[in-house]
Amino acid sequence: MNVVFMGTPEFAVPSLKCISESKHNILAVVTQTDKPKGRKGKPCAPPVKSVAIDAGYQIIQPDNINDEHVLEKLKELNPDVIVVVAFGQKISDRILDLPKHKCVNIHASLLPKYRGAAPINWAIVNGETETGITTIIMSEKMDAGEMIDQKSVAIDPEETAGELGNRLSRLGAETLLESLMQIETGSVKYTQQDEELVSLAPKIKKEDGLINWNQGEKEIHDFVRGMNPRPSAYTSLIRNNSKERIIILKTERDNSPDAGTVNVPGTIMDISNRGIKTAAKNGSIWVTEVKPEGKRMMSASAFSRGHDLKVNYLFQ
Numbered sequence: 001m002n003v004v005f006m007g008t009p010e011f012a013v014p015s016l017k018c019i020s021e022s023k024h025n026i027l028a029v030v031t032q033t034d035k036p037k038g039r040k041g042k043p044c045a046p047p048v049k050s051v052a053i054d055a056g057y058q059i060i061q062p063d064n065i066n067d068e069h070v071l072e073k074l075k076e077l078n079p080d081v082i083v084v085v086a087f088g089q090k091i092s093d094r095i096l097d098l099p100k101h102k103c104v105n106i107h108a109s110l111l112p113k114y115r116g117a118a119p120i121n122w123a124i125v126n127g128e129t130e131t132g133i134t135t136i137i138m139s140e141k142m143d144a145g146e147m148i149d150q151k152s153v154a155i156d157p158e159e160t161a162g163e164l165g166n167r168l169s170r171l172g173a174e175t176l177l178e179s180l181m182q183i184e185t186g187s188v189k190y191t192q193q194d195e196e197l198v199s200l201a202p203k204i205k206k207e208d209g210l211i212n213w214n215q216g217e218k219e220i221h222d223f224v225r226g227m228n229p230r231p232s233a234y235t236s237l238i239r240n241n242s243k244e245r246i247i248i249l250k251t252e253r254d255n256s257p258d259a260g261t262v263n264v265p266g267t268i269m270d271i272s273n274r275g276i277k278t279a280a281k282n283g284s285i286w287v288t289e290v291k292p293e294g295k296r297m298m299s300a301s302a303f304s305r306g307h308d309l310k311v312n313y314l315f316q
Contacts, residue, residue: 001080001101001184006030006065010047011165012085014173015106019083020055022177027077028058030065032088066092074098081183083176084138096138101183103138105145106172108165109201110134110152112193115143116201120168121161123201125226127218129155131164133172135179137190146190148179160228160250206231213266213315217253217280224251232291235266237307238314246315249297250289266315275300278315287315 003024005016008031019026029052034043045053052059062070065087071094074082081101084091096103109119111134116122123131132152139145151171155164182188209231211220227233228249237244254277263269263279270277275288291297292307303309 001025001180002027002078003180004028004030004074004077004079004082004099005048005085006082006087006091007048007085008032008046008088009086011108011169011172012048012087013051014169015083015085015176016048016051018173018177019180022180024180026055026057027079028060028073030060030062030070030087033061033063065089066095071095071098081180083180085172085176090142091138093140096140104148104176104179104183105136105138105143106176107134107136107143108168108172110150111136111143111147112195112198114199114201117203119201120165121201121204121226123226124155124159124161124164125223127222129157131155131168133168133175135175144193146192148182148188148190149175151175158225160225162229204231209233211235211248211315213278214281216282217285220280220285221251221253224248235315237309238316239310245293246303247291247293247297248287248289249291250287252286252288254284254286256284264314268309268311268313268315270311271301271304271309273301276304276309 001024003019003026005019005026007016016029029048031046031048034045036042037044049059060073074095075098079099082099082103084103084105091103107119109123110132114122130152132150134150135148136145137148153167153171209227211223211233224233232247234245234247237246265279265281267279268276269279269284275286277284277286287300289297290300290303292303
């Protein structure tokens with residue numbers, strides 16, 4: 001089939017590569033515009049664009065995918081199907097209805113659970129033990145289209161959102177190819193989503209990463225994993241009437257006999273080579289990897305030595 005591919009971040013790269021290596025013909029790659037990065041703000045190409053350049057594909061980078069000139073360009077290309085993987089812009093009905101086989105989307109959840117922009121993050125934050133990939137025909141309502149295929153995976157209890165995202169991106173590419181084959185051969189079976197089972201996964205903003213130490217140690221551990229690598233969980237270190245913002249990258253649940261000792265949540269209970277033992281609502285948790293604001297990531301033990309941390313200092 002003749003395919004137009006729409007995608008932007010690293011998550012979409014395996015899907016683009018899989019289609020590129022298949023019998024399908026990629027007419028063009030549509031991706032977001034280059035964005036400034038780093039302290040100097042130098043424009044940086046999205047990961048999908050870099051792959052498309054290497055493969056020699058025509059690249060379209062619209063400020064707005066729904067502009068009239070973009071629609072006309074897509075009409076000229078006349079694709080059999082448009083594949084959308086984490087593109088990042090809302091697509092109008094005129095584009096959704098343009099290809100012969102509509103627009104096929106990969107979503108990183110077991111729909112109808114976790115519709116929205118951050119399904120991987122929310123699945124981990126909410127302590128889910130299973131998630132997966134769903135391919136759907138796109139509709140005007142976000143992530144609500146008919147399902148083509150679905151594959152599930154177990155979530156490791158120590159896995160971060162970044163690690164799970166890497167696994168799901170590869171599974172998504174495999175599932176996408178199978179779905180395209182079903183569409184091409186006419187063997188596809190579309191399934192309506194059950195609206196009674198819908199849950200949402202809204203976009204997570206930077207300020208949403210604040211750790212609530214009044215939660216249980218499992219909830220805090222899952223929260224830190226779900227915020228890693230972006231937008232990152234953070235807290236403030238309170239000592240000597242000063243406050244310092246600290247990004248918490250990794251934690252370990254505490255299973256020691258005194259884990260249930262009652263302390264004010266956020267209180268530093270112990271400091272060792274393992275990290276910084278911190279009180280939670282129903283016990284304690286070890287902070288093991290941190291990143292002071294504006295500095296490099298480091299082990300929590302190295303941070304504690306460099307900052308002369310003491311027991312009874314407070315995270316809040």
